[in-house]
Amino acid sequence: MILKQSLSGRRFVIISIFLAIGIIYVTRLIYLQLIDDSFIISANRNVLRELTVYPPRGLIYDRNGKLLTYNEAIYDLMVIPKQVRDFDTIEFCKMLNLPKEEFKSMFSKAYNYSPYKASVFEKQYSKEEYSFIEEKLYKYPGFYFQSRTLRKYPYPMAAHTLGYIGEVDNSVLDSSHYYKPGDYIGISGIEKSYEEVLRGKNGCTIMMVDNLNRVKGSFRDGLFDTMPIPGQNLYSSLDADLQAYGELLMKNKRGSIVAIEPSTGEILSIVTSPSYDPNLLVGRVRTQNYVKLSEDADKPLFNRALMAKYPPGSTFKLVNALVGLQEGVLKTATAFSCERGFHVGKLNVECHPHPSPLDLMHAIAVSCNAYFCKAFRAMIDSRKFHSVREGYETWRKLVMSFGLGEHLNTDLTSELRGNIPSANFYDKYHGKNRWKSLSIISLAIGQGEIGITPLQLANLASVIANRGYYLTPHIVKAIGNKKNLNPKFLDKKKTLVDAAYFNIVADAMLMVVEAGTASSAKSDEYKICGKTGTAQNPHGKNHSIFIAFAPKDNPKIAISVVIENAGFGATWAVPIASLMIEKYISGKITRPDVEESMINAKIY
Amino acid sequence: MVTLYLILVTIGWVNIYAAVYSEEHKSILDFGQNSGKQLIWILSSLLIALTLLLIDPKIFNTFAYVIYGVNLVLLILVIFVGREISGSKSWFGVGDVGIQPAEFAKLATSLALARYLSAIDVKIQNSSTKVYTFILIALPVLAILLENDTGSALVFTALIFMLYREGLSGNILILGLMMVVMFFATLMIDKLIVLGIITIVALIIIWFVRKNRKILWISIGLFFLTAGFIYSVDYAFSHLEEHQKTRIDVLLGKQVDLKKAGYNVNQSKIAIGSGGFAGKGFLNGTQTKYNFVPEQSTDFIFCTIGEEWGFVGSLTLLGLFMGLLIRIVTVAERQRSSFSRIYGYALASILFFHITVNIGMTIGLFPVIGIPLPFVSYGGSSLWAFTTMLFIFIKQDSSRLNLL
Known part of the structure; x- marks a missing residue:
């Protein structure tokens, strides 16, 4: 009985062991379920997958609502x-x-x-x-x-301006959290500079997956999902008809055309030639075509309108005239003689035969080299300045206020700054302050070290058209429904030259067309103001340059045309520019013979 | 007990449904799914329970050895004609469903032991009794080991609680626990360090008991026994099968390959841990619903409960089980017939082992041993067997006043 009693007591030992295990397990459960939060995170990592929902990319229209870029499935x-x-x-x-x-x-x-x-x-x-x-x-x-x-x-046009998209590269992935490998991003042109507007905003769907990564449904019925925001449509300032016409005229020629609406700074057309069909850089054939284009000897991928810099030749005489007027070294009546050129010592700058002496306006009209050499010397060597250096630096400051020698800060990618040499540059070249006006006399006629891009040339025409200021050229007119422009494009950039002097130069430019070097551009309907230029080219035939704006009052278009290796400005650039102006202002071409010969010309 | 049983079975059914729930199979009554099948098992179990309550309880005492014998034959037979499921050849295939005789071996062995030990002339203190008891347990264990079902075989070690109650020396219980501790110690720490510690402890004991020759010799003998045990554990472990070895290694934190061997336990812990206090809600468990936890309706059913019902749910279930165990022990103690008492303790021991090991492995306190959670896990054999075991006991209890 005693034994039985004691054995019966053993149930408490057994129950204690049961309860001990129970308590250990409860402790463990408290730790797992109540204290340690990491399991919740692990469970979420197991089951939740974020899927990106891509919005449609914004479309691009021209200024008249013509569709330039769309999405195809x-x-x-x-x-x-x-x-x-x-x-x-x-x-x-x-x-x-x-x-x-x-x-x-x-x-x-x-x-x-x-x-x-x-x-x-x-x-x-x-x-x-x-x-x-x-x-x-x-x-x-x-x-x-x-x-x-x-x-x-x-329309297979404006390839460089519209740009293209491609997969993001590692440098973008490193610097931005928005993109994931395999995503698309604008790589050049409008696609690049308006990437954030065009792409919209990715949406995100949180899905639940099972152990084999199969999607099982949305998480909490999409409570945490975000909808994609579609990309906004862009209205480019391009005029599709004008752009197409420009590209037609530039067929088989090297060079570029840039047309700007002076009152707004909107770029109407920007042609670089040779170019390519933008449809080539899309889809499966892109890589293959890109290699082909980049190996092409004609460099169709090179955007001459923004990246090529040329000595502006005689077109630069306009700037020198304005600077001279501003600094008081020139008056309208100031006359210089021309002895078939400018001759000092061993230095000879040739000029073509024309009456002499000439006043300022006539000098511009016939593009007299001697006149501008003398005027340039008068400017740089003016008694106002204590040194040649000071004179040059004043000159340079005024010149650069025309948007030359620095970035215009447009909304176009890969725009180059051109070059207006600094005084230090000449120091290096000639020795410190061991140069004088004669050493740099080629600047007087737009030759030498000076380099200007076709876009800057067109902007120069725009400055004169506006009589002294420009609005930063830009390619996008409106974003979405709003006229949602960057305020920097509404800002008038004034040159350091007084507006009054521009009228003199504009009158002279009218003379250039009416009775001077660009008489082939003359129109009966409206007054065109222009200036030819011939840029010396050490590698071959001279480049033919022409800048113009029209009509003379309330100008609608300012244009620059550069045809490489085409000889005199008057021969090629003038007719092409005049056709462009005519096309834009009146919408029809009155000289089909000129048009035909321009289109068919093959220069290179 | 009946109430506890019904609650547990219902919890099992509902959570099996949650574990296999998918959009394609929405109905809890889909008989192609485990939840639908379990309902059939539950209903048939209730039928069994009812039958058991109606028949004369003495029949089990009388036929205890017969049942034991038949089961042993089946256990051996299954080795030859059985169907192999996940490495264990322990299933009789009957059409779509399988029957696992090992599940019923627990019942048969408990009955046989109860019959044997309740005989008037049998005293567990006698060596011969110990030998016979050992043989009664060892025969089914051997057969089950041959079926390669180590988990079910290990269950029988739990009977030590019942034997302890019936008079087995407490030292053996302590020794058993010591062996478990030593086993893990040897595997976790280098065996030489364990040996060193044991040696120091032994030397201290010997110093204190040096006057008493008898205890001195016992101590020295124990020391050598322990040393031998440590070496045999080390030897045995290096000869374990690869998957068993890795399971133990995973538990000990030696192996942390979460993609392979450690995957089950890790995902199971994530499931239970992410349940938090109140759980994610019925059918909202992501870990279980999307199959991150393997075997969720059978061995890892506790995960589903922990995840969807949280701490509240797992605590409730644990409480129910503890209540059941204590109730069985209490009821066993009030039996007049020692057969009923012994049987009751055997039942409690086996249930305890199942619960401890099954829940322990899901919360990472035990190595993964594939044994079901009684009444809750999906599976016909297991449910039938546990139902039968429990209701035999309930019947014994209800008729206890009729006896003697």
Whole structure:
């Protein structure tokens, strides 16, 4: 009985052991479920996947609402390797136009990425290819199409200006959290400078996946999802008709045309030649075509309008005249004689035959070299200044106020600054202060070290058209429905030359066209003001340059035309510029013979 | 007890549904799914329970050895004709469903032990009794080991609690616990360090007991026994099968490959841990619903409860089990027949082992041993077997006044 009693007491030992385990487990559960939060994070990491929802990219229109760039659906062939059943590979490869070995390597690549998750089998089938393949795709489970969009260009023009998009590279990925590998980004042109406006904002869907990464549904019915915000449409300031006409005129020529609306700074057309069809740099053929274009000896990828710098030649005499007037070294009546050029010591600057002496306006009209050499010396060597250096620096400051020698800060990418040499440059070249006006006399006629881009030339025409100021040239007029312009484009940039002097120069430019070197541009309907230039080119024939604006009062268009290796400015640049002006102002061409000969001319 | 049983079974059913729930199979009554099948098992279990309550309880005492014998034959038979499921050849295939005789071996062995130990002339203090008891336990264990179902075999070690109650020396219970501690110590720390510590402890004891020759010799003998045990553990461990070795290594934190061997336990801990206080809500468990936790309706059912019902849910379940265990022990103590008492303790021991190991592995306190959570896990054999075991006991209890 005693034994039995004691054994019965053993139940408490057993119950204690049970409870001990119970307490240990409860402690453990308190730790797991109440104290340690890391498991919640781990569980979320297990199950939640953020999927990016891409908004459609904004469209680009011209100033009149003509569509320049739109999105076209293309189709990626996707594959989920685990869902693929046995099938006739030969027939499949034939349908896709694929060698069998390539099929195998592509398939194993997809399989290695994930047997359960979809991956891109082959990128970017066109609509036609898609409908051809789609019909037969039911025979191949595991394969399906996913649509994406590509940029398309209804008119094959303005390739450089519109730019192109491509996959983001590592430098962007490092500096921005927005992009993920494989995302698209504007790489050049408007696509680049307005990337943030065009792309919109990616949306995000949080999905739940199972242990094999298969999507199971949205998380909390999409409570934390964000909708994508579509990219905004852009209205470019380009005039599609004018742009197309410019590109036609520049066919088989090297050079560029830039046309600006002076009152707004809006770029009406920006032609660089040779160029390329923007549709070439889209889709599956892009890489291949890019290599081809970049290896082309004519450098179609080089945007001459923004990146080529030329000595402006005689067009620069306009600037020198204005600077001289401003500094008081020139008056309208100031006359200099011309002895078939400018001759001092061994220095000879030739000039063509014309009456002599001439006053300022006539000197501009006939483009007298001697006149501007003398005027330039008078400026630099003026008694006002204590040294040649001071004179030069004053001159340079005034010149640069025309938007020359520095970035215009347009909304175009890869714009170069050109070059107005600094005093230090000449120090280096000649020795400190060991140079005088004669050493740099070629600046008087726009030759020498000076370099100006076609865009800056057009802007110079715009400055004179506006009689003393410019608005920063820009290519986008409006964003979305609003006239949502960057305030910097509304800011009048005044030159350091008084407005009154510009009237003198404008009158002279009218004379250039009415009775001077550019008489072939003369129009009966409106008054064109212009100035020819011939840029000396150490590598070959001179470049033909012409800048102009029209009409003389309330100008609608300011233009620069540069034709490389074409000889005199009057021969090629003048007719092309006049055709452009005519096309823009009156919309029709009155001289089809000139037009035809310009289009058909082949210069290079 | 019946109430506790019904609650547990219902919890099991609902959580099996949650574990296998998917958009395609929304109905809890989908008989293609585990939840639907479990309902059939539950209903049939209730039928079994009802039958058990109706028949004469003496039948189990009478036929204890017969049941034991039949089960042993089945255990051996299954080795030859059984179906192999996840490495263990322990299933009889009957169409779609499988029957696992090992589940019923617990019942059969408990009955046989109760019958044997309740005989008037049997005293557990006698060596011969110990040998016979050992043989009764060892036979099914051997057969189950041959089926390669180590988990089920280990369950029988729990019977030591019952034997302790029936008079087995407490030293053996302590020794058993010591061995478990030593086992893990040897594997976690280098065996030479363990040996060193044991040696120092032994020397101190020997110093104190040096006057008493008898205890001195016992101590020295124990020391050598322990040393031998440590070496055999080390030896045995290096000869374990690879998957068993890694499971133990995972538990000890020696291996932390979360993609392979450690995956189950890690995902299970994430599931339970992410449940928080109140859980994610019924059918909202992401870990279990999207299959991150393997075997969620069977061995890892506790994860589903921990995740969807949180600390509240897991504490409730643990409380229910503790209540059941204590209730069984209390009821066992009030039995007049020692057969009923012994059987009750055997039942409690086995349930305790299952609960401890199953929940322990899901919260990372035990190595992964594939044994189900009684009444809750999906599985017909297990549910039938535990139901039968429990209701035999309930019947014994209800008729206790009729006896003697």
